[in-house]
Amino acid sequence: MxxxxxxxxxxADEALRTLAGVATAARKAPEASRExxxxxxxxxxxxxxxxVNHAGEICAQALYSGQALVARDERVRAALVAAGxxxxxxxxxxxxxLEELGDRPSYLGPFWYAGSFAFGVASGLAGDxxxxxxxxxxxxxxxxxxxxxxxxxxxxxxxxxxxxxxxxADENRHGQAGxxxxxxxxxxPVKMAxxxxxxxxxxxxYRI
Ligand SMILES: [Fe+2]
Ligand SMILES: [Fe+2]
Numbered sequence: 001m002x003x004x005x006x007x008x009x010x011x012a013d014e015a016l017r018t019l020a021g022v023a024t025a026a027r028k029a030p031e032a033s034r035e036x037x038x039x040x041x042x043x044x045x046x047x048x049x050x051x052v053n054h055a056g057e058i059c060a061q062a063l064y065s066g067q068a069l070v071a072r073d074e075r076v077r078a079a080l081v082a083a084g085x086x087x088x089x090x091x092x093x094x095x096x097x098l099e100e101l102g103d104r105p106s107y108l109g110p111f112w113y114a115g116s117f118a119f120g121v122a123s124g125l126a127g128d129x130x131x132x133x134x135x136x137x138x139x140x141x142x143x144x145x146x147x148x149x150x151x152x153x154x155x156x157x158x159x160x161x162x163x164x165x166x167x168x169a170d171e172n173r174h175g176q177a178g179x180x181x182x183x184x185x186x187x188x189p190v191k192m193a194x195x196x197x198x199x200x201x202x203x204x205x206y207r208i
Contacts, residue, residue, distance in 0.1 A: 030163055044103075046154055050097050051106055056205075058116070064080050064081075067123060068124075079177050115197060130184055143175070
């Protein structure tokens with residue numbers, strides 16, 4: 001059994017890896033079924049969207065790390081760690097795609113991480129049922145967000161589209177796991193606070 005100090009060190013290590021951009025994917029990035037063809041303006045638009053998604057995956061790492069740190073039930077912790085590992089793939093895929101598009105991650109990564117980590121710890125401290133409900137609600141909001149981005153992506157960007165589609169399928173599974181393990185339906189004000197945070201994040205990371 002890891003001690004509380006071990007768990008804190010693990011959380012610190014996860015934060016540094018996420019923010020240093022050295023996360024590696026366990027799964028290969030999804031392949032596009034056709035060629036990607038973008039002009040300069042389309043590449044810029046794709047990059048802005050993928051910067052938002054990369055920032056979202058920084059948030060996902062922080063949320064799951066914060067929740068796992070204070071989870072009570074070992075099954076809940078295991079589910080959080082398993083989902084977090086898939087989120088690490090998303091993080092690496094988005095980062096690599098951003099690089100292919102000749103762009104850079106959001107400058108505000110540490111800020112997104114800190115805010116999301118606090119959300120994760122708070123939901124974990126409220127108890128496992130709330131923590132799982134928080135997970136399910138997060139994933140539902142992320143899915144809706146990804147639907148929007150799949151529509152906004154430039155038509156020719158088959159590479160980014162393949163990545164977002166795989167992410168969407170994974171987020172759907174994470175959300176289901178949260179509900180199956182007994183996640184509680186969150187109160188509306190909490191859902192609204194989560195939406196407000198992600199609105200600030202998505203609008204800001206689009207530019208900086
Ligand atoms: Fe994700
Ligand atoms: Fe997820």
